[in-house]
Amino acid sequence: MEAPVCNSQQELEQLIEQRFQLLSNRLQLVARYLLAHPDTVAFGTTATIAQGAGVHASALVRFANAFGFSGFTEMQKLFKNRLLQTSPDYQSRIVAVQQDQSVPVTQAGVRYLQQIAAANEAAMVQLCDELDAGLLQQACELLAKARLIHIQGARRSYPVASYAGYLLSNTGLPVHLLDGVGYMQTGPLNLLGADDVLLAISFAPYAAETQQVISRAAAAGCRIIVITDHRLSPLTAQADVALLVREAEVHSFRSLNASMSLIQALVLALIHDAEALAAAAKPAG
Template structure:
């Protein structure tokens, strides 16, 4: 047997390594331990066991399985981790920058931090820039639609795939217009007049998306547009238009806010449909 893990990181690797060889209940504990290290640090066996839905003795057995004399010994690792003031991430950035010299200024971690920060700010602005009325109307349209078609290319394709996934997840008929085999027009032709279409289009506003969306609108299909400017060419013919200003760092546009909106729409729709079902 290997040495008993002396740090939380070691323990976590050990758990990951042996995870497959553990029994069902011990795996359950492993999962809980990985997910709630703080709870382990403070809790007593009784409350942890209850929270993890296992028997207290299972916790002791789990600790034994990794070589500790008892649960308490293992618990100490979790407490140490919490006590040792791990430098905040800003601190880590500063250290990383110092180590590599100021000139570089762009270590991966710094970039990550920049993106995270920028995305976080963008998310806060999102709520202020999106109107309740537009959200309601969009949900109305989606709730009334028989099927929902989703279109977007390049960066917007990511958003489209998310919509397709999310809508199917909540049991809505969703078709992703992906242009496989160059069949944009054919896929657009399959949009029925009781359907709805969600188009995502960012500068420079790919013609494929425009064509598909316009074809749908001409047939009287309501268009929900997610874009980056009021001046977007599709804005004029959209039933609802969301303008999302996503974060941008070093010329790369993020998608966090756009996806956040997509998610909020999806769940709102799920709730609405559920309510209809219940109330009818």
């Protein structure tokens, strides 16, 4: 069956519905799974998606070919792009703010401050309600046992990483902030070791640099803690602990309040366990 390659997940879903009855029983299983679990399809592996659909991995390839794609990975990109494209570009955000007639120009600063405060309050309530306390404790234990704590965060996530480095270093723990100064990103990754912990922070659309650091850390046998915004974030696949944060936003300008608060809580929990902290800060040998 030949078909043109679709340009979006929505187009593909419509085509699947139109041609569903023409598919074999196996490919119908794939179709049902794709339509019912689009988020899982976005960042799942071929093996996990095939298992979820109850078919062999080769059926995914046949399905993709049936809809005009060269392979399943090419088709999967449509699902990934839709999930990652959750916020407009900065020019669109700027235009939205400029066209906001609900805010008087002479009171814009205080009005937006009030909106941001209200949004942050709601985000903090959600964080406290939904955060897995057991995972937070696991993160504390991993940090306390680490020979060296590596911290990675790029672009919007960099302030969170920097704050984490500042707080953790002041506890006496050995900390290495991967800041990429002078475009020297690669060399410092050689310091990653099996007795270390990587704390990585990234939110959609998920910095490629951070994903690369996580892959290097996993290859080195390093334990990995991630702070991210979605259970299907590509960061979670190789993580030992994934802490999920949904930040507040006003006109798509997202806050860092919840992430900063989570870092602060993590460090305070480490300090509270004085015995473990003292043992972790003690020089080796």
